[in-house]
Amino acid sequence: xxxxxKAYDYLRNKTKEEEAIKSYVLNETNNINYNDEYTNQEKxxxxxxxxxxxxxxxxxxxxxxxxxVYNMKFEEIAKEQNVTSSVVRGIYHRGMKKIKKExxxxxxxxxxx
Numbered sequence: 220x221x222x223x224x225k226a227y228d229y230l231r232n233k234t235k236e237e238e239a240i241k242s243y244v245l246n247e248t249n250n251i252n253y254n255d256e257y258t259n260q261e262k263x264x265x266x267x268x269x270x271x272x273x274x275x276x277x278x279x280x281x282x283x284x285x286x287x288v289y290n291m292k293f294e295e296i297a298k299e300q301n302v303t304s305s306v307v308r309g310i311y312h313r314g315m316k317k318i319k320k321e322x323x324x325x326x327x328x329x330x331x332x
Contacts, residue, residue, distance in 0.1 A: 267327050274321050279314035286311055 272280050285291045293311065297304040
């Protein structure tokens with residue numbers, strides 16, 4: 220009877236260990252794929268920001284990033300730069316028009332927004 224219970228305990232523990240190992244391996248595999256995908260996204264975003272910087276000057280770039288990435292309102296940006304909101308809005312729209320004209324959008328279709 221003792222040997223039988225010991226055998227059951229051994230099998231139960233062995234099954235738990237196998238499940239833990241399988242779970243660990245699956246999690247690590249998923250993390251590797253996710254990390255690779257995240258790294259690719261990060262690289263594409265870095266390239267996008269770099270390309271935008273090469274198209275417009277730094278002031279225009281800052282306004283575009285503050286408005287699109289950080290969701291700042293034109294009024295907030297204007298207050299920060301000591302200009303009117305219509306000046307900021309104009310700079311933003313002219314910059315976006317230039318980016319739309321010169322940026323290769325095909326290159327960035329894989330970015331998850």
